[in-house]
Amino acid sequence: MNWFKRYKNSLIQLSAAVVFLILWQLGATVLNLVYFPSLSDTVMAFYQLVVYGDAQGNSLLTHSFISLYRVFAGFSIALVLALALGLLCGVNEAFYSMLKPLIEVIRPIPPLAWVPFASIAFGIAIGGYAFVIFLGAFFPIFLNTVTGVKRTSSILVDVAKTFKADKKDVMFKVIVPSALPEITTGMRIGFGIAWMCIIAAEMIGVKSALGLGFFIFSMANLALYAEMFAGMIMIGLISYVINEGFMLAERQFFKWRVEIAK
């Protein structure tokens, strides 16, 4: 009984997933549409693609790594710049209000609207992808950093000052640790957006032969629909794992925060 209680949540999640998979299998079999492969066909395709790869011999994992690599390139640049600017804007109201109109005009432009520009400017080089990812990841990190900095208790800053803390101490011993939970949330959201952007950028952008987005698009063109679905599932799985990783880190490192919020 105790055992049941402990795993109750996981059991419910698991049964929901199983029901969904059964419905998928049945639905696809009954409907019998070429463009809607059944679960078993998709799983088979997934396995084949991971182990043997596509017609060019590129494994699904290779496509995934290429996409991830592009995301990390753009994400790292976004992280560094968003942190630096976010901290600055958080502590310096005048500086923030100077940048604000600029930021608020660029922010609503979907990163994908930049794809044509990026592919003209950078070609198929990593720079084009990094640029689009940068635009997708920058704003959530930047805005969360600003919020985190502004939410820093002024009392804690005063405490530091009574101990003779200079500006640098206040920044790195009070403001940054205090804002770290928000910064991490910004990174998690930024990464989610970046991941969606890279897939779309690979589809509509330059014709590189590698990457999950490109892979799905070319499978659709070849009418290999089970393979196409396998690629889509890979996108979901990767995103899920990374999101859970961030959430785990947030729970682990910011226990003090979670408890206070209660």
Add this chain to the structure above:
Amino acid sequence: MSQPKVVVENLSKTYITKDGTQVEALENITFHVNEQELLCIIGPNGCGKTTLLRLIAGIDTPTRGRILIDNQETKPGRAALIFQEFSLFPWRTVLDNIKFGLEILNVPTQESHKIAQNYVKLVGLEGFEQKFPHELSEGMKQKVAIARALAVNPPVLLLDEPFAFLDAQTRNRMQEELLRIWEQEKKTMIFVSHNVDEAVYLADRILALTARPGKVKTVCEVALRRPRQRTSQPFIRKREEMLKTLIEELDT
């Protein structure tokens, strides 16, 4: 007699709020605190007590007048301030909170660890070193704040209604603890309170401020032997006398 530890001379502070209005918080305050003396400052809410401590701690600048500690103009690091509100770093453990000031002063890790451990012991928090602030009771939190302040060995300790949020029983116990620490550490302390009972229990002298803008209303000696009995006649008489002073201010 040796010269006073803290001298406050003709101190005034006027805040200018965002909409441009001026708030006179303190007006022409002059007093001193002797070496190893425990001075309590009482006054009605909003009369500028917190402002006064912030000025002495050197984290705000006076509009007029000056503050000397050991005959030198005050500046941050010369007087430790214990805040009324929650002031611990929630992401740091008890021990790491106490080490904060030592880190700023670049005290080597090993030495800072030893010092912090000593102060954990002084405030009686052994066994709680690795706890986070949210795991502590209100009284324990203020003990950590006191230990953190003492760890850097400041010439003067300033306490801003540190026990205001505690229940009556805990508050009484903390007052006893504070007296023990004060005697052990031989510190000069300025203790702000709006609780007359607390002031009469703790103080060598009590300074009463008027309602805003705060001016010095009276300074009086509390010549009662320690440990003081709250139920003794002299204690009650002193408390009544101080209470009357305070009530006059609340009425005006």
